[in-house]
Amino acid sequence: MTKVAIVYHSGYGHTAVVAEAVAEGVKRGGGTPDLIRLESAGQDFGPALDAVTAADAVIFGAPTYMGDVSVPLRAFFEASSKIWMSAGWKDKLAGGFTNGLTFGGNKDHTITSMWILAMQHGMLWAGPGVPLGNMAGNSTSAPEAANRIGSALGVITQSDNAGPDVTPPAGDKEFARLLGERIAKLAAR
Secondary structure, eight states, X not given: OOEEEEEEEOSSSHHHHHHHHHHHHHHHTTOEEEEEXXXXXXXXXXXXXXHHHHSSEEEEEEEEETTEEOHHHHHHHHHTHHHHHTTTTTTOEEEEEEEESSSOTTHHHHHHHHHHHHHHTTOXXXXXXXXXXXXXXXXXXXXXXXXXXXXXXXXXXXXXXXXXXXXXXXXXXXXXXHHHHHHHHHHHO
C-alpha cells in the first residue's frame, strides 16, 4: 500500500485539524498516512527525516506565521540538507497545506516555501487539482466549499479566532481531504 508522510507543525491546533483531514483523504485514496507532528525547532528531526525517506510521497503542512512557514517546519527543511546532498528525495511526490487566521496573510508564500524546498530536492510537486470553490457548482465561496479561497499550488485554509474544534470550516477540511486523496492516488501510479 502507498505510504504518505504528512509532516506538519501546528501551533494552536488548527493546522493539526487540517493535517488529520489530509490523512483521511490519503486513506480515501487507498494509501496509508503517516502523521508526523513537529513540536519545536530544536527537536531531533532524524525520525521525521527517515519517515519521509521511507514514504512514497510527502505532504508538508504549517501555519502561516508572519507570511511564511512556522519555525519548526523551517528547521526541519534545513535538517534535510544531508538528504539533499545525496539526492535522497529526488523524484518523490510532494504537496503542501497551510492554515491561518486571515484569508490572505501571504499564505501563498508559505506554500511557495514548501514548493521551493521540494524543487531543491528534485521532488515532483502536485497541487490539489480542485477548481475554485465558487466554480465547482457553487454560487459562492461559502465555508462549505472546497477551495473557497482559490489556491492551485497547495491547500490554503482559514481559521477564525476560535478553537480548532470549531474552525477551520467543513469546506476547508474537504479541500485538505481532496489533496490527501490526490497525492495517494498519484503516488500509487
